[in-house]
Amino acid sequence: MSKVLYRNATRIYPGGTRPAVNALDLEIGAGEFLVLVGPSGCGKSTALRMLAGLEDIDAGSIHIGDRDVTHLPPKDRDIAMVFQNYALYPHMTVAENMGFALKIAGTAKEEIQKRVREAAKILSLEEYLERKPKALSGGQRQRVAMGRAIVRQPKVFLMDEPLSNLDAKLRVQTRTQIASLQRRLGVTTVYVTHDQVEAMTMGDRVAVLKDGVLQQCDTPRAMYERPVNVFVAGFIGSPAMNLLDVPVEESSVRVGSHSLPLPAHALGAAKGEKNGEVTIGIRPESFQMATDSSGLPVTVNVVEELGADAYLYGSVELPTGQHDIVARVDARNPPRRGERVHLSVRTEETHFFSSKTGERLAAPPT
Amino acid sequence: MMAPKSESRATPPRTFRRRGERSALASVLLHATLVGASFIAIFPILWILTISLRPGFAGSSEVHLFEPSSLDNYRYILTNTKFVSWLWNSIAVAFFTTLIGIFLSATAGYALSRFRFPGHRPLMWTFLVTQMFPVAILIVPLYNMMNKLGWVNTHTSLVFAYATVAVPFCTWMLKGYFDAIPVEIDEAGRVDGLTPIGTFWRLIVPLARPGLAVTAFYSFLTAWGEVAYATAFITSDEKKTLAVGLQTFVTQFKQEWGYLAAASILITIPAAAVFFFAQKHLVAGLTAGGTKG
Numbered sequence: 001m002s003k004v005l006y007r008n009a010t011r012i013y014p015g016g017t018r019p020a021v022n023a024l025d026l027e028i029g030a031g032e033f034l035v036l037v038g039p040s041g042c043g044k045s046t047a048l049r050m051l052a053g054l055e056d057i058d059a060g061s062i063h064i065g066d067r068d069v070t071h072l073p074p075k076d077r078d079i080a081m082v083f084q085n086y087a088l089y090p091h092m093t094v095a096e097n098m099g100f101a102l103k104i105a106g107t108a109k110e111e112i113q114k115r116v117r118e119a120a121k122i123l124s125l126e127e128y129l130e131r132k133p134k135a136l137s138g139g140q141r142q143r144v145a146m147g148r149a150i151v152r153q154p155k156v157f158l159m160d161e162p163l164s165n166l167d168a169k170l171r172v173q174t175r176t177q178i179a180s181l182q183r184r185l186g187v188t189t190v191y192v193t194h195d196q197v198e199a200m201t202m203g204d205r206v207a208v209l210k211d212g213v214l215q216q217c218d219t220p221r222a223m224y225e226r227p228v229n230v231f232v233a234g235f236i237g238s239p240a241m242n243l244l245d246v247p248v249e250e251s252s253v254r255v256g257s258h259s260l261p262l263p264a265h266a267l268g269a270a271k272g273e274k275n276g277e278v279t280i281g282i283r284p285e286s287f288q289m290a291t292d293s294s295g296l297p298v299t300v301n302v303v304e305e306l307g308a309d310a311y312l313y314g315s316v317e318l319p320t321g322q323h324d325i326v327a328r329v330d331a332r333n334p335p336r337r338g339e340r341v342h343l344s345v346r347t348e349e350t351h352f353f354s355s356k357t358g359e360r361l362a363a364p365p366t
Numbered sequence: 367m368m369a370p371k372s373e374s375r376a377t378p379p380r381t382f383r384r385r386g387e388r389s390a391l392a393s394v395l396l397h398a399t400l401v402g403a404s405f406i407a408i409f410p411i412l413w414i415l416t417i418s419l420r421p422g423f424a425g426s427s428e429v430h431l432f433e434p435s436s437l438d439n440y441r442y443i444l445t446n447t448k449f450v451s452w453l454w455n456s457i458a459v460a461f462f463t464t465l466i467g468i469f470l471s472a473t474a475g476y477a478l479s480r481f482r483f484p485g486h487r488p489l490m491w492t493f494l495v496t497q498m499f500p501v502a503i504l505i506v507p508l509y510n511m512m513n514k515l516g517w518v519n520t521h522t523s524l525v526f527a528y529a530t531v532a533v534p535f536c537t538w539m540l541k542g543y544f545d546a547i548p549v550e551i552d553e554a555g556r557v558d559g560l561t562p563i564g565t566f567w568r569l570i571v572p573l574a575r576p577g578l579a580v581t582a583f584y585s586f587l588t589a590w591g592e593v594a595y596a597t598a599f600i601t602s603d604e605k606k607t608l609a610v611g612l613q614t615f616v617t618q619f620k621q622e623w624g625y626l627a628a629a630s631i632l633i634t635i636p637a638a639a640v641f642f643f644a645q646k647h648l649v650a651g652l653t654a655g656g657t658k659g
Contacts, residue, residue: 075556082656083550085548087656089555104560
């Protein structure tokens with residue numbers, strides 16, 4: 001168990017114009033479960049592969065524990081990796097797959113068998129040890145891939161979207177298993193996913209990447225409540241936060257025909273905005289059905305009923321045109337399609353961003 | 367309430383044909399065509415077999431299918447000619463050609479599949495273009511090269527000449543085969559601690575068995591049946607391969623068709639044996655279960 005440090009790590013693919021990973025500066029504590037999340041092409045898999053040694057590093061350095069591993073091959077870094085599509089050796093049995101790395105390292109046969117059996121016990125794979133990968137289901141193969149990593153007792157676990165090939169129900173189940181396994185083994189883990197729900201539920205901390213640049217690295221709760229910019233605000237949380245560009249007035253912002261008071265801390269920063277506009281972020285759960293017509297008028301387009309929750313997808317009239325918003329409504333009494341409802345906003349939960357830079361304006365509500 | 371009608375519910379005769387079903391006539395015609403084509407393909411070999419079993423046959427075109435047959439021709443060529451030494455020569459040349467052929471094309475195919483190095487594309491094109499040269503054009507230049515190397519009348523010259531024929535084709539074929547093996551398996555091997563050669567030998571080669579089987583068989587057959595280079599490069603009698611030795615039976619002075627036919631039949635036996643062993647490895651689905659999708 002070691003800490004991991006990315007120091008200004010950069011990777012530019014040959015022939016590429018923009019770096020796939022741009023001066024990544026990230027410190028992962030020993031035993032921590034860090035999730036790298038972001039949209040496709042943001043560089044999260046590349047960052048993971050740089051740590052694994054499967055990608056060259058063009059600038060900066062990477063450290064595992066006290067060692068600078070920037071130029072070391074994968075086998076000397078004491079890491080183990082779980083690939084997105086498992087990468088099991090098809091011509092070997094499960095037991096041979098799991099013990100392969102130890103066999104290469106020259107470990108004694110009894111030790112290999114002991115460790116393989118232990119890992120198989122943790123992962124409930126004992127009865128599959130003599131099978132070949134093609135005789136296993138997707139979930140079982142995924143567990144074998146994890147077993148292969150566990151057996152090595154490495155300093156760092158690297159996981160590249162291991163759940164993306166599982167069906168939805170199995171994904172939820174395996175998610176909790178991986179999280180509790182990591183807590184039990186206490187190995188530093190770097191986990192890559194594009195699914196922000198996985199990121200929020202599994203990670204001790206979450207690092208959001210966009211276009212190769214680290215946007216924010218924080219605990220899930222902090223990410224949710226205090227996103228540092230518009231991108232993180234819109235990425236974390238499902239359904240996504242509503243982001244609207246609205247003009248600033250005296251001490252409030254105007255959303256269509258509705259006026260939202262600006263909280264004191266954002267007032268000063270908002271005044272400084274040159275074009276008199278800010279971007280406000282309102283999470284779906286910050287809306288409430290207004291009892292009178294004082295709220296924001298919204299035309300209902302679609303209502304998604306998910307059982308415990310219901311989400312309203314509607315449009316609001318703004319000077320700039322129609323704008324789509326999402327609001328959480330009472331599942332037992334949802335509005336109907338085509339209806340015109342009024343939504344009020346809990347202003348203490350509203351986020352304010354600069355419409356020019358996308359950065360958060362001043363101190364957030366706590 | 368009316369009583370249910372008790373008329374018989376015979377199914378009406380089917381006027382349409384089920385998908386994939388053939389009429390009787392079409393079936394007969396199809397089978398007749400296939401049997402005819404098979405017969406045309408097999409007949410020459412059967413003809414040679416009958417000739418080989420007939421002693422003293424001097425090349426008439428009469429068809430004597432049911433005359434008494436004997437193994438005299440076989441006995442003669444095995445005891446009174448240098449057939450056996452030609453056989454050993456051919457086996458030696460074919461064996462080494464196969465060995466070098468597999469080794470070179472497997473390693474080259476893997477390099478072309480996995481690595482990107484300067485000259486990677488020109489190399490692929492070279493392998494393609496060299497296959498377009500007919501053997502006849504290359505006999506003289508290759509002979510000159512062998513002469514300069516002092517390899518004329520040695521089996522080494524044949525092995526290398528056959529390698530130039532077999533390796534380009536096999537490299538292309540194996541490259542395609544390696545391309546189908548997911549790169550993630552290589553990467554998992556790297557993370558597990560294998561060197562590139564280790565990855566190649568322990569992970570990729572077991573998964574490419576069908577491709578290697580075809581390569582082995584193709585290399586073997588190239589060496590086994592080749593006559594042009596063998597005739598040009600081998601001059602002394604005891605070094606001749608089977609293909610060259612066969613020519614001594616039918617010259618401008620004598621024509622011993624019986625011996626030629628018997629030798630031809632004997633020559634097919636080792637080739638059939640090699641094919642029998644190679645085809646056991648032609649299995650599908652070797653990489654199943656390794657990766658998803």
